[in-house]
Amino acid sequence: MADMILKKSALADFIKSLSGSYKVFTPSREGQEVKFASNQGKVLLDFQNTLLSPKDFFFPQSERMFEYSTDPAAADAFILKDIATEPEPRLVFGIRPCDARAFVILDRIFKNDQYTDSYWFARREATTLIGLGCQNPCPTCFCLSVGGGPFSEEGLDVLACDLGETLLFKPLTEKGQQALDKAEGLAEADDKTSQEAARIKEQAEAAISSRISTDKIDEKTVMELYEAPHWEVVQERCLNCGVCTFVCPTCHCFDIQDEVAGKVGDRIRNWDTCMSWLFTQHGSGHNPRADKTSRVRQRFMHKFKYIPMKRGGDIGCVGCGRCIMLCPVNIDVRDVVRDMNA
Ligand code: SF4
Numbered sequence: 001m002a003d004m005i006l007k008k009s010a011l012a013d014f015i016k017s018l019s020g021s022y023k024v025f026t027p028s029r030e031g032q033e034v035k036f037a038s039n040q041g042k043v044l045l046d047f048q049n050t051l052l053s054p055k056d057f058f059f060p061q062s063e064r065m066f067e068y069s070t071d072p073a074a075a076d077a078f079i080l081k082d083i084a085t086e087p088e089p090r091l092v093f094g095i096r097p098c099d100a101r102a103f104v105i106l107d108r109i110f111k112n113d114q115y116t117d118s119y120w121f122a123r124r125e126a127t128t129l130i131g132l133g134c135q136n137p138c139p140t141c142f143c144l145s146v147g148g149g150p151f152s153e154e155g156l157d158v159l160a161c162d163l164g165e166t167l168l169f170k171p172l173t174e175k176g177q178q179a180l181d182k183a184e185g186l187a188e189a190d191d192k193t194s195q196e197a198a199r200i201k202e203q204a205e206a207a208i209s210s211r212i213s214t215d216k217i218d219e220k221t222v223m224e225l226y227e228a229p230h231w232e233v234v235q236e237r238c239l240n241c242g243v244c245t246f247v248c249p250t251c252h253c254f255d256i257q258d259e260v261a262g263k264v265g266d267r268i269r270n271w272d273t274c275m276s277w278l279f280t281q282h283g284s285g286h287n288p289r290a291d292k293t294s295r296v297r298q299r300f301m302h303k304f305k306y307i308p309m310k311r312g313g314d315i316g317c318v319g320c321g322r323c324i325m326l327c328p329v330n331i332d333v334r335d336v337v338r339d340m341n342a
Pocket residue numbers: 237238239240241242243244245275326327328329330331
């Protein structure tokens with residue numbers, strides 16, 4: 001699989017040529033916000049990251065899973081019927097490497113020895129990801145400290161690098177190569193161009209000054225971390241608003257509810273958050289995380305202790321920094337991890 005280049009002036013035609021085979025999403029600016037959208041005329045390349053994580057490509061905020069009739073006279077009353085999920089082929093251009101790594105972490109959560117989440121994987125399989133390396137990381141980006149990097153390839157099908165007048169495309173998977181084969185305007189890159197991309201990657205990594213260490217968290221026992229006094233300090237500020245979990249690319253908790261209108265019912269799953277008191281409320285009335293300290297602690301312990309313990313060592317945070325930028329009371333995950341690692 002050879003690296004390919006594309007003149008930026010041909011980018012619109014490149015996207016158009018892919019539109020025959022995929023529904024193509026590209027970054028676009030709407031007011032202050034950058035988001036992925038389809039059918040965009042101009043492809044935005046000069047942005048740091050989308051405001052919201054792109055996890056909703058595979059895990060929508062609200063999703064119908066089953067439908068059923070509530071009409072007692074119907075032969076199939078209260079029989080759950082699958083909502084057919086045959087996602088169309090999609091291609092997402094310009095996804096950031098940290099967000100692609102988050103999908104790999106979630107793959108391991110949505111598939112384990114006992115269970116495979118067909119909703120997640122049907123969309124994953126139908127989607128091709130062309131990543132865009134980050135040349136201007138935010139001051140809040142700390143991907144290098146959690147196993148990633150501004151040009152990390154993990155989870156991507158193709159990685160693109162902005163070389164000024166041209167874009168370099170590095171195919172990483174068969175799926176990525178197939179997409180490039182369908183695209184117009186590409187030419188094979190020479191060694192000099194690939195070397196220039198390697199130089200840009202080094203420069204981007206050097207530009208990330210925000211670092212944390214997690215090595216001691218590994219060595220500490222769950223109880224040692226659980227009983228640490230710093231949770232009381234963090235919980236005092238936290239509003240339990242849940243913003244950090246909703247914007248997080250690896251948060252994946254959901255609740256399942258039935259909604260009935262007339263004689264038809266839908267079983268729906270919606271994003272939920274461990275910051276919510278109701279999230280762990282049992283039918284008996286008992287709540288194992290009834291106080292704010294236990295809810296705040298759960299968010300950080302889950303990402304930095306429980307996920308690495310249970311899912312092969314990888315930390316459940318990709319360092320995108322969204323929770324730092326958007327927390328209304330400036331709780332900074334890096335400070336919390338420094339306390340956990342002290
Ligand atoms: S965004 Fe900040 S205040 Fe809101 S739940 Fe998260 S840590 Fe607490």
